[in-house]
Amino acid sequence: MNVLAIGAHPDDIELGCGATLAAHAARGDSISLLVMTTGEHGPQAAISRVSEQEKAARILGARLYWGPFHDGAVPEGREAVELIESVIEEAGADVIYTHASHDSHQDHRATAVSSLAAARRATRLVTYEAPTSLGFVPTLFVDVEGFVEKKIEAIRAHESQVEKNRLVDLEAVEAQARWRGFQARMHHAEGFVAERFRWDLFADAAVIEPAEPVVLAVARAVG
Numbered sequence: 001m002n003v004l005a006i007g008a009h010p011d012d013i014e015l016g017c018g019a020t021l022a023a024h025a026a027r028g029d030s031i032s033l034l035v036m037t038t039g040e041h042g043p044q045a046a047i048s049r050v051s052e053q054e055k056a057a058r059i060l061g062a063r064l065y066w067g068p069f070h071d072g073a074v075p076e077g078r079e080a081v082e083l084i085e086s087v088i089e090e091a092g093a094d095v096i097y098t099h100a101s102h103d104s105h106q107d108h109r110a111t112a113v114s115s116l117a118a119a120r121r122a123t124r125l126v127t128y129e130a131p132t133s134l135g136f137v138p139t140l141f142v143d144v145e146g147f148v149e150k151k152i153e154a155i156r157a158h159e160s161q162v163e164k165n166r167l168v169d170l171e172a173v174e175a176q177a178r179w180r181g182f183q184a185r186m187h188h189a190e191g192f193v194a195e196r197f198r199w200d201l202f203a204d205a206a207v208i209e210p211a212e213p214v215v216l217a218v219a220r221a222v223g
Contacts, residue, residue, distance in 0.1 A: 001029040004093035005062075006084065006115050008074055008107035009039040010053035011158040011168065016128030017097045018060065018151035019144035019177060020190050025061045026147070032091040033057055034084065036067035036074050036111055042167075048160050056157040059150070063091070074110040084118035095124035100193060102134040116195065123198035129191065138191025141184035148177045148188050 003024045007013035021031055039049045057064040065087050098115035099108040119125045129136040152170055161167045181189040
């Protein structure tokens with residue numbers, strides 16, 4: 001399976017679906033990341049954030065694509081849609097993860113809108129939550145037991161956000177995975193909203209010969 005995750009800024013993807021991407025990698029899936037901006041208007045220089053994102057991509061075993069847009073000014077129109085379309089095609093994406101559209105950050109909203117337009121023919125498109133998401137209610141949960149540490153490792157690669165400026169709380173990241181797991185009746189989970197999700201029950205199933213019908217004898221009372 002070819003997986004594409006889209007984020008507006010460095011660390012968005014890791015926060016939103018890092019453990020799920022680690023699970024994809026563990027099963028041998030091909031992972032690509034598209035980051036729309038370098039996050040240059042944050043409290044850290046762009047060159048630092050680029051190198052941090054590159055390190056996080058290596059931790060996840062992912063190929064990394066960059067968008068050309070300015071932090072704070074991701075467009076919703078043709079330019080962004082065509083960029084995402086081109087990456088979807090190049091990555092051969094079978095499943096796409098992107099921002100949820102209800103968010104207080106304009107870049108997250110724009111990335112969500114552009115992703116939905118670009119992926120209009122995709123059969124598996126899900127959105128992830130961010131710390132700035134508004135009213136996010138998951139409709140799809142992924143069991144990420146055993147992959148939360150890999151998510152935290154990838155987030156920790158964004159040193160400027162975690163260590164230097166304390167913008168990301170790793171304890172909160174683990175707690176969120178536990179909370180979503182509790183909601184989904186499992187230990188650790190990541191939650192998503194399925195915009196469109198084809199479920200092919202036979203795609204990965206082995207061909208099984210139909211079993212012989214079982215006939216049950218019914219005892220009758222005598223007398």
